[in-house]
Amino acid sequence: MQALRSNRIVTTERLMMIPPGKENLPDLTRLKGDDRVFGIMLHGVRTAERTREELEDDTDFWEVRGYGTWCVFERTSGDFLGICGFMERPDGRGVALRYALWPECRGKGYAREAARAALAFGHAAGLKRIIAVARFTNHASRAVMQDIGMTPAGDFRHKGEAMLVFESLA
Known part of the structure; x- marks a missing residue:
C-alpha cells in the first residue's frame, strides 16, 4: 500500500501529507x-469506531477518486499535526476542502x-471547483x-449556525 500511496504524497517546505493507512488509526482516533x-x-x-470506519472510507475514496484526505506531518520532527484534504459534502454541495489540526x-x-x-493537488487532479x-x-x-485564494460563494444555515461557503475554480 505504501508504494501505491507514494505518488499521492505531497510535500511542502515544512509538511509531508500522506494518504492515511491503518498505521495512522491511533493518531486519527486521538x-x-x-x-x-x-x-x-x-x-x-x-x-473510535466511527474513526475506524472513516479511515476505511478515506482509503476507498482515494482508490475511487485519486484524491482524498491526507495525514499531515511536520517534515523535520515527523510529528502528526492533523488532517487536510477532500471529502464529498453529504449535503450535495460538492467536493470540499477540509482541514483539522491540533x-x-x-x-x-x-x-x-x-x-x-x-488545493493545488485537487485542481491538478482535475477538480474544476473545490468548495x-x-x-x-x-x-x-x-x-x-x-x-489561499478561495472566494465567498454563498451561505446557509446548519443546525442554527450561519455557514459560509468558499470556492476555488480551476
Whole structure:
C-alpha cells in the first residue's frame, strides 16, 4: 500500500501529507475524538469506531477518486499535526476542502500551507471547483480560505449556525 500511496504524497517546505493507512488509526482516533479539534467539524467528535470506519472510507475514496484526505506531518520532527484534504459534502454541495489540526498548531501557518498544497493537488487532479465551508464565527478558518485564494460563494444555515461557503475554480 505504501508504494501505491507514494505518488499521492505531497510535500511542502515544512509538511509531508500522506494518504492515511491503518498505521495512522491511533493518531486519527486521538484527533477526531478531541472536542477542541472536531467539536466544530461537520458531525462533531467521533468515537473510535466511527474513526475506524472513516479511515476505511478515506482509503476507498482515494482508490475511487485519486484524491482524498491526507495525514499531515511536520517534515523535520515527523510529528502528526492533523488532517487536510477532500471529502464529498453529504449535503450535495460538492467536493470540499477540509482541514483539522491540533490546537497547538494554530498561528504557525500549517493550515494555510497544507490547504494551499491540497488545493493545488485537487485542481491538478482535475477538480474544476473545490468548495470549503466554515461557520461564520470561525474567523481563523475563514482567513485560511481567503489567504489561499478561495472566494465567498454563498451561505446557509446548519443546525442554527450561519455557514459560509468558499470556492476555488480551476
